[in-house]
Amino acid sequence: xxxxxxxxxxxxxxxxxxxxxxxxxxxxxxxxxxxxxxxxxxxxxxxxxxxxxxxxxxxxxxxxxxxxxxxxxxxxxxxxxxxxxxxxxxxxxxxxxxxxxxxxxxxxxxxxxxxxxxxxxxxxxxxxxxxxxxxxxxxxxxxxxxxxxxxxxxxxxxxxxxxxxxxxxxxxxxxxxxxxxxxxxxxxxxxxxxxxxxxxxxxxxxxxxxxxxxxxxxxxxxxxxxxxxxxxxxxxxxxxxxxxxxxxxxxxxxxxxxxxxxxxxxxxxxxxxxxxxxxxxxxxxxxxxxxxxxxxxxxxxxxxxxxxxxxxxxxxxxxxxxxxxxxxxxxxxxxxxxxxxxxxxxxxxxxxxxxxxxxxxxxxxxxxxxxxxxxxxxxxxxxxxxxxxxxxxxxxxxxxxxxxxxxxxxxxxxxxxxxxxxxxxxxxxxxxxxxxxxxxxxxxxxxxxxxxxxxxxxxxxxxxxxxxxxxxxxxxxxxxxxxxxxxxxxxxxxxxxxxxxxxxxxxxxxxxxxxxxxxxxxxxxxxxxxxxxxxxxxxxxxxxxxxxxxxxxxxxxxxxxxxxxxxxxxxxxxxxxxxxxxxxxxxxxxxxxxxxxxxxxxxxxxxxxxxxxxxxxxxxxxxxxxxxxxxxxxxxxxxxxxxxxxxxxxxxxxxxxxxxxxxxxxxxxxxxxxxxxxxxxxxxxxxxxxxxxxxxxxxxxxx
Numbered sequence: 001x002x003x004x005x006x007x008x009x010x011x012x013x014x015x016x017x018x019x020x021x022x023x024x025x026x027x028x029x030x031x032x033x034x035x036x037x038x039x040x041x042x043x044x045x046x047x048x049x050x051x052x053x054x055x056x057x058x059x060x061x062x063x064x065x066x067x068x069x070x071x072x073x074x075x076x077x078x079x080x081x082x083x084x085x086x087x088x089x090x091x092x093x094x095x096x097x098x099x100x101x102x103x104x105x106x107x108x109x110x111x112x113x114x115x116x117x118x119x120x121x122x123x124x125x126x127x128x129x130x131x132x133x134x135x136x137x138x139x140x141x142x143x144x145x146x147x148x149x150x151x152x153x154x155x156x157x158x159x160x161x162x163x164x165x166x167x168x169x170x171x172x173x174x175x176x177x178x179x180x181x182x183x184x185x186x187x188x189x190x191x192x193x194x195x196x197x198x199x200x201x202x203x204x205x206x207x208x209x210x211x212x213x214x215x216x217x218x219x220x221x222x223x224x225x226x227x228x229x230x231x232x233x234x235x236x237x238x239x240x241x242x243x244x245x246x247x248x249x250x251x252x253x254x255x256x257x258x259x260x261x262x263x264x265x266x267x268x269x270x271x272x273x274x275x276x277x278x279x280x281x282x283x284x285x286x287x288x289x290x291x292x293x294x295x296x297x298x299x300x301x302x303x304x305x306x307x308x309x310x311x312x313x314x315x316x317x318x319x320x321x322x323x324x325x326x327x328x329x330x331x332x333x334x335x336x337x338x339x340x341x342x343x344x345x346x347x348x349x350x351x352x353x354x355x356x357x358x359x360x361x362x363x364x365x366x367x368x369x370x371x372x373x374x375x376x377x378x379x380x381x382x383x384x385x386x387x388x389x390x391x392x393x394x395x396x397x398x399x400x401x402x403x404x405x406x407x408x409x410x411x412x413x414x415x416x417x418x419x420x421x422x423x424x425x426x427x428x429x430x431x432x433x434x435x436x437x438x439x440x441x442x443x444x445x446x447x448x449x450x451x452x453x454x455x456x457x458x459x460x461x462x463x464x465x466x467x468x469x470x471x472x473x474x475x476x477x478x479x480x481x482x483x484x485x486x487x488x489x490x491x492x493x494x495x496x497x498x499x500x501x502x503x504x505x506x507x508x509x510x511x512x513x514x515x516x517x518x519x520x521x522x523x524x525x526x527x528x529x530x531x532x533x534x535x536x537x538x539x540x541x542x543x544x545x546x547x548x549x550x551x552x553x554x555x556x557x558x559x560x561x562x563x564x565x566x567x568x569x570x571x572x573x574x575x576x577x578x579x580x581x582x583x584x585x586x587x588x589x590x591x592x593x594x595x596x597x598x599x600x601x602x603x604x605x606x607x608x609x610x611x612x613x614x615x616x617x618x619x620x621x622x623x624x625x626x627x628x629x630x631x632x633x634x635x636x637x638x639x640x641x642x643x644x645x646x647x648x649x650x651x652x653x654x655x656x657x658x659x660x661x662x663x664x665x666x667x668x669x670x671x672x673x674x675x676x677x678x679x680x681x682x683x684x685x686x687x688x689x690x691x692x693x694x695x696x697x698x699x700x701x702x703x
Contacts, residue, residue, distance in 0.1 A: 004090060005054040015041045019051045028492040029467070030474035031531045035551050038593040045471045061092060068099045075102060093173070093276070097166040110160035113153030116143070121150060122157035125253045125260075126246075133252045155256055159264035162246060163272065171241050172269055175233045176277045180207040184218050184227045194226035207231055207277065212285035213645055216452040219282065231274050231281075239265055286456040288645065292674075293450035293461070294468045296643050299679035300449055301472040304613040305434040306395075309365040312358060313429025314382070315399070315421055316374035318342045323425040324354070326362045330482065331430050331437075333415070334362060336422045341381050342374055348381070355385050359392070367392060368432040370399035370424070376625050376653050393617045395432050398641065398651075400448030401439070402427045410441045410486055432615065436476055440469055441486045449679065451644045466490075473535075475611060477549060480518070480536040481511040493531025498523055512538050515546045537608060544570045548607035550600055557587055557600060572604050618682050620653025627656050627692055634687040635703060640677050648673045650685060650699055658697035660685060665701050 002020065006013040018039045022032045029052065033045045040048070065086055072083070082098065089095045105111060113119070121140050130136055137147035137154075145153070162168050186194055186201040194201070200218050221227040242261045247254050308329040315323040322342075326335040335358060339351035358364065369378050375396060382394055405411050406423040415423050430438040444465035445453045453461060473490040480488075480502065488499035498521070505521045506512065515533050518524050534551035541547065545555055561582055562569045572578060584597040621636050623629060630652075638650040641657055648665065649657040660683075662673050670676065677683070689698035 001055070001058055004058060005051060008054050009047070009050045011043070011047060011051065012041070015043055015047075016051055019043065019048055020055060023052060023055070026527050026531075028470075028531050030471060030492040030535065034474070034549075035534055035553075035596075037595045037599070038591075042595060045467075049467060061090065061095070064092070064095065065089070068095070071099075072102060077102060094166070097164075097169050100169075101161075101164045108160065109153075109156040113156045116145065116150075116153055118150055118153040119157055122154040122161075125154055125256050126158060126161070128247075128249045128251050128253045128257070131252045133256060151256060155260040155263060158257060158260035159268060162242065162261055162264035163268035165245070167245055168242055168264075168269060169273065171245065172233075172238055172265070172273045173276070175238055175241070176231070176273050177208065180231050180233050180274075180277060181205065182207050182210055182215070182218070182229065182231050184221070184229045187226060187228060190226050194221065194224075197221040197226060200227060207281055210281075211645055212288035213451055215281060215285045216289060216455050220452070220455050231278055233270075235265070235270075238270070242269075283457070286460060289451045289453070289456050290461050290464050292644060293445075293453055294464050295674055296449035296679050297444055297447060297465060297468050298472060300398075300447065301436050301439055301469065302475075302612050303435045303680050304615045305436070305610070306366055306432050306615040307434075309433065310363055311366055311368055311429040311432060312355070312362070312364045313368040313425050313432070314378055315370045315402070315425035315428055316372065316378040317421075318374050319344060320421070321345070322351075322374070322378055323419075323421040324358070325422060325425040325429055326358055326364065327426065327429045327433070328362070331433055333426055336418070336425070342377055351381070352385050355382065364392060366432065367394045368397045368429045369394065370402065370428045371396045371651065372399050373655065375399075376620065379620075380622070395615070395617045396620070396651075396653075397428050397431050398448075399424070399428055399431075401442040401446045402431075404446045405438075405442045408441070414484075436472060436612075437484065437487050440473065440490060441484070444469055449642050451642075477535055477537050477608065480515075480538055481506065491532050491535050493528045498528060512541065514538060514542045515552055539608075544573045544607075548573070549603050550607075554592070554596070554600060557592060557597070558604065560587060573607050574605065576605050578604055624652070624654055627654055627690070627695060627697065630654075630687055630690045630697055632687055632690060635684065636687065636699075637682060637684055638699075640679055640681045640683060643673050643677060643679060645672065648677050650683060652685070652697070652699075656695050656697060658685065658687070658699040660699045660701055664688070664699065667702060 002013050002017045005011075005020075006016045009016070018041075019032065022036055022039060027036065029045050029048045032040060032048055033043065068086060069083065072086075086095065086098055089098065113122075118140055121136060124130055124136055125133060133151070134147055137150045140150040141147045181204055184200045184203045186197075191201075197217065200214075200221060203218070205214070218227060218229055222229045239262060242265060243258060246261055247257050310329055311327045313325045313327065317323070321338040321340040324335075324337050324339055325333060328334050337354065339354055340347040341351035367382055369375055369382065379394060379396055386392055386394070402424045403420070405427050406420040411420075411423045411427075415426065418426075427438055427441075439447060445461055470490045470492070473487060474492050478487055478491055485496070485499040485503045488494055488502050489496045491499070494502070501521050501523055502518070512518070515536060515538055518533065518536070519529055530553070533553075534549060537548075538546040543555075545552075545558060550558060558572060559569055561578075562572055564586070565572075565581065578601055582601070584594055584601070587597055588594060618637065618639060620638070621634075624636070636652050638652040638658065640648050641651040642649040645662070647659050647661040649659055652658050660673070662670060665673055665676050683701060684703065685699040685701055686703045687697065688700045690696075
């Protein structure tokens with residue numbers, strides 16, 4: 001298995017074997033990547049996940065092989081060559097081709113013909129040694145069957161043999177893989193309903209070249225009953241290739257085999273392979289779309305936090321007003337109310353007085369405003385209140401998914417007595433303080449940075465995005481004394497149940513003073529402690545190392561380092577001269593190598609350093625509040641809000657995001673916008689086209 005996975009992932013067999021061993025011992029991917037670098041050769045989370053996925057596929061294939069072999073044993077199939085082929089098969093498609101002739105079938109034209117005793121006639125025809133097939137057919141004309149009926153039945157049997165032949169299937173499969181064309185046509189009765197799919201009304205492209213976003217869009221339109229979609233190859237060439245496989249003479253039988261092959265191709269083989277190719281193309285498109293979503297989600301989760309500040313947060317609205325909340329430095333709600341500075345109430349004076357009063361009362365340090373409806377208007381109103389020399393910064397916050405959180409069980413549990421909109425305002429404020437801690441409360445696919453996420457395989461999407469969240473949480477680290485159960489459940493080795501136990505223990509016994517106290521938690525065994533301890537932090541506790549990413553299993557090494565320098569352990573924390581005064585080779589052992597020691601030194605120099613950086617505010621152009629304000633040629637500043645294969649969507653301060661097509665990102669040819677752009681990146685763009693009716697704005701970075 002190790003060799004197969006190594007070939008599949010392009011990772012050395014030794015590294016694969018080490019990862020598989022660690023996974024079998026109950027190791028989590030974040031733990032293995034961070035704390036077992038010597039064993040894996042410093043493989044990161046992505047590489048380890050690839051090995052894990054490949055292993056699961058291998059296990060599934062082996063299960064399928066066993067199931068097939070058991071079934072063949074039940075059928076008493078005595079074919080050693082076939083059994084050996086199955087045992088040595090590592091291609092799922094080839095495996096199913098080998099098993100296809102033995103699969104239990106529903107009643108088909110072929111099974112009816114076999115019941116009529118026509119299989120010997122079919123074998124005679126396939127032998128291609130008889131010159132007078134009609135004479136042979138007379139022998140089978142009984143029980144109301146004419147010779148022509150008998151020949152037709154025999155051809156049905158041959159057609160099924162052709163469709164079950166691995167050689168035939170591989171021939172047609174190869175043709176589809178290399179030459180198939182996807183075509184889509186509009187259902188003319190539904191033209192008016194399908195305008196958003198206008199580009200695909202009369203569309204054609206090679207199936208092996210069609211981008212994932214285009215394929216998924218076409219499939220969605222087909223599902224909605226708006227487009228008719230086919231995947232086709234050159235039928236004449238396909239038939240010629242099949243005939244070369246099965247017709248070996250010019251005998252009388254050749255004509256009947258030719259008819260059977262044509263029937264098999266049209267009725268059985270082509271539909272089967274088209275379905276297979278469509279499924280594989282969908283899986284490929286899913287993987288690409290999921291990969292894009294995963295990359296975007298990673299960047300969003302790793303967005304810089306503002307940190308522990310006192311926040312005034314607003315969920316803007318016109319008619320219903322702006323829901324206003326104040327949060328203290330621990331993100332606790334200390335005030336909530338509603339102001340109505342916009343139409344139709346237009347109660348600006350009262351709103352202004354309320355804001356100024358709350359800023360003074362709660363010593364507000366930053367203001368967070370949701371970027372949805374009335375977001376820009378609220379931003380302008382707030383800025384008009386603040387003095388020009390105010391130290392309070394105003395942030396427009398991406399509120400995608402905030403409404404989903406507001407109505408979720410998590411929000412109801414946290415704020416059972418509050419209105420949904422108030423919960424939304426709290427979430428907007430907390431997203432500024434710590435995006436990661438807030439976004440983990442929302443189902444990842446609802447965060448809104450994906451591409452056709454509702455059309456892809458939901459199981460694969462969930463697994464991938466859950467891993468993305470887990471990797472981000474463990475990369476940043478979690479304060480065990482303040483983290484919610486939603487954040488804790490993503491810590492390596494925990495999960496929902498242990499996360500709740502941590503919160504319960506904290507509520508019953510007070511804050512943790514040391515990481516070792518985790519061992520007192522119900523259900524917190526040695527394995528859970530090993531996997532999670534390095535990612536949990538205790539700030540201002542009994543042991544300063546508990547605030548760092550140094551794993552407790554390595555504390556003795558740090559103590560040896562301190563003894564070597566004749567210093568107390570706490571003096572090593574934040575000591576930037578440490579690397580130059582210690583010879584790391586002195587601490588190498590069978591278990592600990594230079595990779596781990598270097599990680600320890602780096603962590604001691606900057607303990608608990610947040611890899612996300614610090615949040616920065618940006619200002620949008622004051623001239624624009626609506627798409628009608630946009631003009632071709634405008635130079636604007638915006639923030640990348642979503643990345644897809646075909647381009648980048650940019651928030652330019654209005655409801656509609658603009659699109660930078662991949663061809664407009666740089667003068668150099670690129671195939672992936674992520675090569676040059678990242679989520680939340682501030683960019684300067686030029687408006688090259690505005691379609692107010694379709695609410696589309698085309699942008700370019702080629703200024």
